[in-house]
Amino acid sequence: MSSFDVVIIGSGPGGYVSAIRCAQLGFKTAIIEKYSTLGGTCLNVGCIPSKALLASSHHYAEIKHFEDHGIELSGEVKVNLEKMIARKQAVVDQTSGGVKFLMDKNKITVLEGMGSFVDATHVAVAKADGTSETIEAKNVIIATGSKPSSLPFIKIDKERIITSTEALKLPEVPKHLIIIGGGVIGIELGQVYLRLGAQVSVVEYLDRIIPGMDSSLSKELTKVLKKQGMKFYVSHKVKSVERAGEAVTVQAENAKGETITLEGDYALVAVGRRPYTDGLNADKAGVKISERGQIEVNDHLQTSASNIYAIGDVVRGAMLAHKAEEEGTMVAEILAGQKPHIDYNLIPGVVYTWPEVAAVGQTEEQLKAAGTKYKVGSFPFKALGRARASGDLDGFVKILADEKTDEVLGVHMIGARTADLIAEAVVAMEYKASAEDISRMSHAHPTFAEAVKEAALAATDNRALHV
Numbered sequence: 001m002s003s004f005d006v007v008i009i010g011s012g013p014g015g016y017v018s019a020i021r022c023a024q025l026g027f028k029t030a031i032i033e034k035y036s037t038l039g040g041t042c043l044n045v046g047c048i049p050s051k052a053l054l055a056s057s058h059h060y061a062e063i064k065h066f067e068d069h070g071i072e073l074s075g076e077v078k079v080n081l082e083k084m085i086a087r088k089q090a091v092v093d094q095t096s097g098g099v100k101f102l103m104d105k106n107k108i109t110v111l112e113g114m115g116s117f118v119d120a121t122h123v124a125v126a127k128a129d130g131t132s133e134t135i136e137a138k139n140v141i142i143a144t145g146s147k148p149s150s151l152p153f154i155k156i157d158k159e160r161i162i163t164s165t166e167a168l169k170l171p172e173v174p175k176h177l178i179i180i181g182g183g184v185i186g187i188e189l190g191q192v193y194l195r196l197g198a199q200v201s202v203v204e205y206l207d208r209i210i211p212g213m214d215s216s217l218s219k220e221l222t223k224v225l226k227k228q229g230m231k232f233y234v235s236h237k238v239k240s241v242e243r244a245g246e247a248v249t250v251q252a253e254n255a256k257g258e259t260i261t262l263e264g265d266y267a268l269v270a271v272g273r274r275p276y277t278d279g280l281n282a283d284k285a286g287v288k289i290s291e292r293g294q295i296e297v298n299d300h301l302q303t304s305a306s307n308i309y310a311i312g313d314v315v316r317g318a319m320l321a322h323k324a325e326e327e328g329t330m331v332a333e334i335l336a337g338q339k340p341h342i343d344y345n346l347i348p349g350v351v352y353t354w355p356e357v358a359a360v361g362q363t364e365e366q367l368k369a370a371g372t373k374y375k376v377g378s379f380p381f382k383a384l385g386r387a388r389a390s391g392d393l394d395g396f397v398k399i400l401a402d403e404k405t406d407e408v409l410g411v412h413m414i415g416a417r418t419a420d421l422i423a424e425a426v427v428a429m430e431y432k433a434s435a436e437d438i439s440r441m442s443h444a445h446p447t448f449a450e451a452v453k454e455a456a457l458a459a460t461d462n463r464a465l466h467v
């Protein structure tokens, strides 16, 4: 029987990053993946393919603005969806292949098959050919991720009533795509098909889209997407989703009990994701699973079995690839006797629409609820030379700082390239910067990053320069 210091179940960003860090720290490491491709949800049916389609559809949408830039197109510009999806798949294949390369480079044993606990120190790997191999593990890291969740009355047929997985490989541009759930995944995929020519309607139970983020971001994103043609039905509870041939009907009810009926050809169910532990036999290892289906862990990500840890989407916290990666690294370092730490308040959240939305730290709603006294510095992109030069005028940067100490407590931004700009805010907050600290640092001109400096100036005694 093969024996390992660390066995990792699941090869998503949590699992594969953890495997690399374990190998770097000298552990004999194995990773088990039930699919034939490595990289998990993120690389195969999540972050990477969705960003590939967002990039392709963004290029197409940009053509509309070419004339403003003095570029004249002659002839018809057409979308070849099949080719666009094939390109996306090529990006996925290359990225997943890169993970395989990294496993080999770090001498990590990759076992393809379904991993399940025999007991706390033995994991069986059931392979596609029907055979099974049991391996011994001093420590196990569960990184089994998540799957799309649904509502009990919705029958997902994967053809017309679909999840994000199918939305990444549709055979045609929908005429009318009805999206159930205005969270990040629904909104990103909605914008892809909106740009490609679909009518897109979003039905959201809460009173705003991207509800976990600062409400000013929801408001601005709604405004911009409405301008682009997306329709929103917020504060609407979906009651039924029915398919008849190629037609899909969604009925939803508002707070007054009034019903709306939407007729479309595809319905995307994007109501969140559930932790995935099917077939893991966690109980055989003494690993507790909570009522919400998450593997229960302590602050060190240790489960109820002392040699078994769990990371990523399968445990509490934001379902984000970079959060899973940080946790994967942290567990490897704990096993090596180090004392790593994750500040969950400083895990940024990003929506890759255009304009992009990005945030870190506390929202205004959270600060108000906690009774924290804070000040706000805000700066609009339209006042920025760089934004005017490129024609990306939507959005703003908002910095929330402690009223007394000036420490930055939260940074919320919507606009061009904010997915990358947010890194500056993470660094600043990691080092407990004040708004004034940021405002006194030189930011290259002309850049979008100047909006961060200006918002910091605005938070520091209302000293913004260009408004």
Ligand SMILES: Cc1cc2nc3c(=O)[nH]c(=O)nc-3n(C[C@H](O)[C@H](O)[C@H](O)COP(=O)(O)OP(=O)(O)OC[C@H]3O[C@@H](n4cnc5c(N)ncnc54)[C@H](O)[C@@H]3O)c2cc1C
Pocket (backbone or CB within 6 Å): 009, 010, 011, 012, 013, 014, 015, 032, 033, 034, 035, 039, 040, 041, 042, 043, 045, 046, 047, 048, 050, 113, 114, 115, 116, 143, 144, 145, 146, 164, 185, 276, 278, 279, 280, 311, 312, 313, 314, 319, 320, 321, 322, 323, 324, 352
């Ligand atoms: C459409 C979409 C877009 C997204 N975009 C972003 C984004 O832009 N940025 C971001 O940060 N996050 C994004 N996410 C979320 C991100 O994909 C997840 O947070 C991330 O993949 C979680 O990583 P993980 O390692 O915990 O699990 P996963 O990536 O889900 O990987 C788990 C792996 O474990 C395997 N597995 C499960 N059970 C077993 C078993 N018993 N034996 C063997 N293998 C098993 C699974 O097959 C899977 O490969 C997106 C998600 C979706 C669906």
